Amino acid sequence: MSILSDKIRQCRFLKGWTQEQLARNIGVSLNTVQRWESGKTIPSPLAMEKLQKVLEDVLDGSQLRMLLE
Numbered sequence: 001m002s003i004l005s006d007k008i009r010q011c012r013f014l015k016g017w018t019q020e021q022l023a024r025n026i027g028v029s030l031n032t033v034q035r036w037e038s039g040k041t042i043p044s045p046l047a048m049e050k051l052q053k054v055l056e057d058v059l060d061g062s063q064l065r066m067l068l069e
Helices: 003-015 019-026 030-038 045-058 061-068
Strands: none
Touching: 003 019, 003 030, 003 045, 019 030, 019 045
């Protein structure tokens, strides 16, 4: 597990979303979100931008920067 995978999971929980809901909101498969949260893969730059947009209400500025690094 990585910091990024933990952060994605935490933000999803704060939104009250399932993995499937997050996947739907950013246009990826459920399997993709599962791989991110397990640390098996990392989001592409485009997926990171989409994550930032849908999760920005539960992240502060420093957390947003950390997600994008």
